[in-house]
Amino acid sequence: MSSLVLKNLSHNKHYNWIVRNFFSTWVNTILTIIALIFLYKVGTFFLDWAVFSADFKTNFQGEIITDRTLCSKNIAPGEYGACWTIIYARFDQFMYGLYPVEETWRVNLSFVLLPFAIIGFLFDKLPFRKYFIYFTFIYPFIAYFLLYGGPNLTIVETNKWGGLLVTLFLGVTGIGLAFPLSIVLALGRRSNMPIIKSICVVFIEFIRGVPLITLLFTANVMLPLFLPDGVNPDNLLRALVAVTLFQSAYMAEAIRGGLQAIPRGQVEAAQSLGLSYWQTTRKIVLPQALKIAIPPIVNTCIGLFKDTSLVLIIGLFDLLGIGKAALADMTWTKLYYEVYVFIALVFFIFCFGMSRYSLYLEKKLKTDNS
Amino acid sequence: MQNNFIRKIIFDEKSRSLLIQTLTIGIFALVIYELVQQTAYNLDKRGISSGFDFLNMAAGYDISIRLIPFTSEDTHLRAYFVGLLNTLLIAVCGCFLATIMGFLVGIIRLSSNWLFKNIAYVYVEFTRNVPVLLQIILYYSILLHLPQIKQAIVLFDNFYLTNRGFYMPSPILKEGFGIVLGSFGLAIVATYFIKKFFQRKQEKTGKQYPVFLINSAIVIFTPIIFYYIAGMPIELDSPVLKGFNFKGGMVVRPEFLGMLFGLSIYTAAFISETVRSGIISVSKGQREASQALGLKNNLVMRLIIIPQALRVIIPPLTSQYLNLTKNSSLGIAIGYADLVHGFGGISLNQTGRAIEIMMIVMLTYLTISLIISFFMNMYNKSVQFKGNA
Numbered sequence: 001m002s003s004l005v006l007k008n009l010s011h012n013k014h015y016n017w018i019v020r021n022f023f024s025t026w027v028n029t030i031l032t033i034i035a036l037i038f039l040y041k042v043g044t045f046f047l048d049w050a051v052f053s054a055d056f057k058t059n060f061q062g063e064i065i066t067d068r069t070l071c072s073k074n075i076a077p078g079e080y081g082a083c084w085t086i087i088y089a090r091f092d093q094f095m096y097g098l099y100p101v102e103e104t105w106r107v108n109l110s111f112v113l114l115p116f117a118i119i120g121f122l123f124d125k126l127p128f129r130k131y132f133i134y135f136t137f138i139y140p141f142i143a144y145f146l147l148y149g150g151p152n153l154t155i156v157e158t159n160k161w162g163g164l165l166v167t168l169f170l171g172v173t174g175i176g177l178a179f180p181l182s183i184v185l186a187l188g189r190r191s192n193m194p195i196i197k198s199i200c201v202v203f204i205e206f207i208r209g210v211p212l213i214t215l216l217f218t219a220n221v222m223l224p225l226f227l228p229d230g231v232n233p234d235n236l237l238r239a240l241v242a243v244t245l246f247q248s249a250y251m252a253e254a255i256r257g258g259l260q261a262i263p264r265g266q267v268e269a270a271q272s273l274g275l276s277y278w279q280t281t282r283k284i285v286l287p288q289a290l291k292i293a294i295p296p297i298v299n300t301c302i303g304l305f306k307d308t309s310l311v312l313i314i315g316l317f318d319l320l321g322i323g324k325a326a327l328a329d330m331t332w333t334k335l336y337y338e339v340y341v342f343i344a345l346v347f348f349i350f351c352f353g354m355s356r357y358s359l360y361l362e363k364k365l366k367t368d369n370s
Numbered sequence: 371m372q373n374n375f376i377r378k379i380i381f382d383e384k385s386r387s388l389l390i391q392t393l394t395i396g397i398f399a400l401v402i403y404e405l406v407q408q409t410a411y412n413l414d415k416r417g418i419s420s421g422f423d424f425l426n427m428a429a430g431y432d433i434s435i436r437l438i439p440f441t442s443e444d445t446h447l448r449a450y451f452v453g454l455l456n457t458l459l460i461a462v463c464g465c466f467l468a469t470i471m472g473f474l475v476g477i478i479r480l481s482s483n484w485l486f487k488n489i490a491y492v493y494v495e496f497t498r499n500v501p502v503l504l505q506i507i508l509y510y511s512i513l514l515h516l517p518q519i520k521q522a523i524v525l526f527d528n529f530y531l532t533n534r535g536f537y538m539p540s541p542i543l544k545e546g547f548g549i550v551l552g553s554f555g556l557a558i559v560a561t562y563f564i565k566k567f568f569q570r571k572q573e574k575t576g577k578q579y580p581v582f583l584i585n586s587a588i589v590i591f592t593p594i595i596f597y598y599i600a601g602m603p604i605e606l607d608s609p610v611l612k613g614f615n616f617k618g619g620m621v622v623r624p625e626f627l628g629m630l631f632g633l634s635i636y637t638a639a640f641i642s643e644t645v646r647s648g649i650i651s652v653s654k655g656q657r658e659a660s661q662a663l664g665l666k667n668n669l670v671m672r673l674i675i676i677p678q679a680l681r682v683i684i685p686p687l688t689s690q691y692l693n694l695t696k697n698s699s700l701g702i703a704i705g706y707a708d709l710v711h712g713f714g715g716i717s718l719n720q721t722g723r724a725i726e727i728m729m730i731v732m733l734t735y736l737t738i739s740l741i742i743s744f745f746m747n748m749y750n751k752s753v754q755f756k757g758n759a
Binding site: 020021022024028031032035036038039192193194195196199206208209210211212213214217218221222224225226227228302306307309310312313320324336337340343344347348351352355 | 387390391394395398405408409412413481482483484485486489495496498499500501502503504505507508511515696697699700702703710714718724725728731732735736739740
């Protein structure tokens with residue numbers, strides 16, 4: 001008897017949910033039908049293009065695809081979808097650029113180690129977190145040694161780097177270098193000393209007021225003019241300088257938001273205990289402020305990660321740059337949609353992951369405080 | 371005594387901050403001095419001349435997308451203004467389109483229809499997590515794959531979609547157009563008084579009048595009536611296929627459309643999120659109270675929810691406008707002749723005056739950013755709580 005009632009209820013619940021969300025009024029019903037038609041049209045079109053009528057390694061005649069003329073859609077125009085073979089054929093370049101093939105294990109190793117270097121920062125209840133944090137500080141040296149080379153490892157110049165390697169390098173290193181700089185800028189902007197404060201304000205507002213591409217141009221064209229003879233950073237390093245300065249200004253604003261959220265009483269209490277400015281900042285203010293500021297910081301990181309694609313304009317081969325280079329190759333030219341959809345997917349996975357993490361943190365902050 | 375002096379510097383806050391700031395200025399000045407010296411030396415060694423005299427030299431290149439006449443004999447200064455106007459054009463059009471799309475998507479995200487809501491959600495997540503540069507390039511390459519001019523897609527007889535752009539008729543204004551324009555202006559002025567009139571009437575009698583409908587009818591029909599009275603003073607110049615190209619009419623280039631779609635589709639996703647959070651931020655009690663007073667749903671939205679939501683929406687909306695304007699500099703990737711592409715790119719390569727040109731470009735963007743912030747702050751003040759709240 002009781003089970004019958006429960007069953008009835010649950011049936012009602014689903015029924016109610018469907019009615020409420022799809023057919024509550026006649027306008028709603030029409031909207032539902034329009035949405036269903038739209039979904040059906042777009043969904044079938046995309047799935048057909050990307051999966052069912054697409055070529056992966058062989059075309060519809062069963063031949064192995066070696067260049068674009070063998071793609072089904074180029075043999076029988078209008079009947080077949082994507083030709084994903086370009087992604088297979090160029091996969092190494094999408095990942096490593098022109099990195100020597102026999103050395104790519106070094107890139108793979110640093111990719112594999114990267115999550116271990118970051119994870120300590122991301123989750124504060126991680127077991128053995130202390131050791132992960134230690135590893136975070138060692139990782140840059142390991143990565144430098146692995147990627148660039150050194151004793152026992154042949155040196156790979158940065159002009160051979162490309163693809164996801166450059167995108168991740170600029171993103172991760174830019175964020176890593178910008179973080180300490182942005183804390184200094186944010187503290188400087190809230191300082192009582194007028195000169196320090198105005199230098200920080202002018203720097204932050206200037207960087208935030210101009211497009212990243214002008215900074216990249218400036219770094220690319222003008223950095224060699226500013227530096228003495230013999231000091232000539234390569235293109236990747238120049239881009240890194242621009243990206244770091246850019247990111248530090250945006251991050252500083254996110255941190256400033258966190259600093260402003262700390263009640264004045266915290267500072268006063270610390271001072272009345274006899275703590276100095278640096279002690280107050282390091283032990284009382286910053287830990288609390290950074291905790292609040294992490295979600296907006298992650299959002300600036302998502303922005304930066306997407307913006308690394310701009311380096312293609314100054315001639316670096318990041319993921320998008322490699323994609324354009326692949327399209328310029330006569331063997332594979334004109335397979336635009338395949339390449340761009342693939343790159344979009346890679347960016348989406350990284351950025352969506354970061355935005356989910358930022359949401360998770362926001363939720364956690366809310367429950368922590370209540 | 372001397373010991374006392376050092377103690378004072380270290381432990382007295384005022385003298386310590388004075389010392390730190392003096393040191394900062396000193397280091398700062400030294401670095402700047404070194405940089406200037408080094409740059410001057412480097413410029414000299416490479417034989418690069420400096421100064422702003424290049425602005426008056428002939429540019430020597432052509433710009434296909436322009437709002438003011440430009441030939442290759444015109445100066446770099448004129449090239450600057452052509453680029454600036456193109457930047458402003460794409461920024462204004464982009465902000466306009468992005469705002470409309472953003473509000474629409476933001477409201478759909480809050481609709482009660484589960485399917486609609488989630489289609490909007492998927493759109494937002496997919497567009498804002500993919501670089502805007504990639505989107506611009508993708509939309510541009512779609513536009514380039516439209517049929518060639520010979521096989522153009524024809525819409526409404528006179529509109530042609532081709533891979534060389536979107537061809538459409540251009541209006542030629544004849545005598546008497548002033549009357550139509552004037553009547554339009556008068557109609558707008560009249561709506562203000564009509565609104566006041568009905569407002570007063572409503573306050574007296576309590577009866578509501580369809581003011582919006584009446585006013586819309588006046589604004590739409592007055593110019594149409596005067597258009598016929600003045601003897602139809604607008605003539606359409608339709609594009610006609612002649613040889614390999616269209617003659618007459620006007621054309622919107624795929625570079626512009628690619629930028630417009632890329633920037634507005636990308637920014638609309640962000641705007642929709644601010645709109646959504648703005649509407650959510652209005653407490654539920656407000657809606658319930660106004661419904662209890664008997665207001666209809668659209669009035670609840672217009673009179674109660676939107677005015678309060680705007681307070682939350684305007685500041686992030688401003689920064690989205692700023693972002694869109696700065697992102698318009700990506701035109702260089704697809705050849706849209708904006709400030710960075712023409713003046714900052716080609717002029718720079720031709721004259722080699724990197725420092726001067728980048729300075730001008732950056733200052734221009736800073737000025738545009740400041741102007742946008744200024745106006746949006748003014749608007750923001752007008753929607754904030756009045757009084758001592």
